[in-house]
Amino acid sequence: MINFKSVDETAIPQLMAIETACHSHPWTLNTMSSCIGGRYFNVAAFDEVSMIGFYIGEKAGPDFTLMDICVTPSHQGKGIARQLLAQFIEYGEQQNAENLFLEVRESNTRAIALYENAGFTEMSVRKNYYPSDNPAKNGFEDAILMGMALGLNFS
Ligand SMILES: CC(C)(COP(=O)(O)OP(=O)(O)OC[C@H]1O[C@@H](n2cnc3c(N)ncnc32)[C@H](O)[C@@H]1OP(=O)(O)O)[C@@H](O)C(=O)NCCC(=O)NCCS
Numbered sequence: 001m002i003n004f005k006s007v008d009e010t011a012i013p014q015l016m017a018i019e020t021a022c023h024s025h026p027w028t029l030n031t032m033s034s035c036i037g038g039r040y041f042n043v044a045a046f047d048e049v050s051m052i053g054f055y056i057g058e059k060a061g062p063d064f065t066l067m068d069i070c071v072t073p074s075h076q077g078k079g080i081a082r083q084l085l086a087q088f089i090e091y092g093e094q095q096n097a098e099n100l101f102l103e104v105r106e107s108n109t110r111a112i113a114l115y116e117n118a119g120f121t122e123m124s125v126r127k128n129y130y131p132s133d134n135p136a137k138n139g140f141e142d143a144i145l146m147g148m149a150l151g152l153n154f155s
Contacts, residue, residue, distance in 0.1 A: 002080065004087060007044045007054070009036045014051040015044070022070040025131055035067055043087050045071070045080050055084045057091070062098035062151075064091075069111075085118050092150055100148040105130050105141055112144065120146040 007015070012032055020026045027035075035056050036042070044054040053071035057064055066088055071080045092100050102120065104111050122144055129143035 001048065002052070002083070003046045004043050004083070005046070006042055007036075007051075009033065011044065011051065012036065015054055018051065018054065018070050018072045019068070021072055024133060027068065040067070041091065043084060043091075045084060047075070053080045053084055055088050057088055059095070059097075062096070064088075064095070064097040064100050066100065066102040081114055082118070085114060089118065089148070089150075096151060098149070098151045100150060102146050103129070103143045104146065105132075106144055107132075107134070107141060112146075115146050118148075120148045123147045 012029070015036075016026075016029060016032055019032060035058070039059045040056060041059065042054055042056045044051050046052065051072075052075040053069075055069040056067045058067050066085075069081055069084055069088075071084075089100060100120070101123075102115060103126065104115065106125070124145045126143040126145060128138075128140035130141050132139060132141040134141065
């Protein structure tokens with residue numbers, strides 16, 4: 001049984017444990033701390049034992065951005081990110097967001113498939129946006145900017 005709930009700064013150690021287990025270039029503690037509260041929002045997933053995943057979003061007027069989404073490696077491939085992403089989209093709809101955005105490494109085919117399946121489409125490419133350990137990439141890789149339009153209700 002997976003439970004989903006919003007968390008506050010007291011959950012930063014759990015968020016950071018998942019963040020560092022998931023990403024080749026994880027957020028620093030300072031970045032994570034600055035993305036809790038204020039214009040940021042989140043949902044974390046919990047099994048019977050501990051936190052196993054989360055998303056963090058940002059509100060900027062009518063534009064909501066998915067800043068991060070992670071599922072701890074031992075729980076990947078079980079549909080948890082799909083459920084977290086659905087909650088991000090649902091929250092945007094409830095809050096009358098007009099656009100949802102995100103950025104993803106071009107090499108992150110798993111995340112790109114997740115986003116495409118949820119209805120995000122590629123909008124543009126930011127060249128050499130992310131640091132990369134791939135020597136063939138000269139230390140950087142491109143970011144794909146993806147988006148989804150909401151609120152096309154003109155009534
Ligand atoms: C990307 C990530 C969040 C997916 O989490 P997850 O819980 O394993 O994903 P889900 O099980 O919900 O799968 C959702 C979709 O992702 C894609 N996906 C998941 N595992 C995959 C795999 N092994 N290979 C290819 N696609 C995969 C599929 O499209 C899948 O949809 P489907 O089950 O209908 O085929 C997870 O791999 C992760 O935390 N990665 C590291 C952090 C990261 O890269 N975050 C994204 C930053 S932009």
